[in-house]
Amino acid sequence: MTGPAKKFNIPLISRSGQDITPLSDERLRELAQKLTAEERHVMLAQGTEPPNCGGVLHTGAGVYVCRLCGLPLFSSSAQFESHTGWPSFYETIDPEHVRLQLDKSHGMIRTEVRCRRCGSHLGHVFNDGPAPSGKRFCMNSVALELKENS
DSSP states (O other): OOHHHHHTTOOOBOTTSOBOOOOOHHHHHHHHTTSOHHHHHHHHHOOOOOTTOOTTSSOOSEEEEETTTOOEEEEGGGEEOOSSSSOEESSOSOGGGEEEEEEOGGGOOEEEEEETTTOOEEEEEESOOOTTTOOEEEEOGGGEEEEEOO
16 A cells, blocks of 8 residues: 555555555564464465365355465455366456466466455466357466355
């Protein structure tokens, strides 16, 4: 957060009405205590879980939120079977809820997807997805939590 918003401690609100103000280091440490070792490796150290091991490959209807901070990220209605072994989505709930950045690790050039509020590594986005977006948000299951529709 920069400028007047930071100076006056004004929360940043996304178009869909969610608070996307970056969390303090203290709050991030507090939230990280609830993560498992694998979740910390993936979300905080930019790791990747093995394919076909995640718990959110085939689940019910609802909204997928960031496992660390709870920010809504993807709707199950945008989920599709990509045959990659990781949950895939063709769009986010709100583009402001994710931050995209260049990733040159592992001898590849990719676009990393991070949670806008807490900065957690979620996965990568590719340009080989289905219509209408043509995008494939390839996410780590351990970075997401499904809040099922009631």
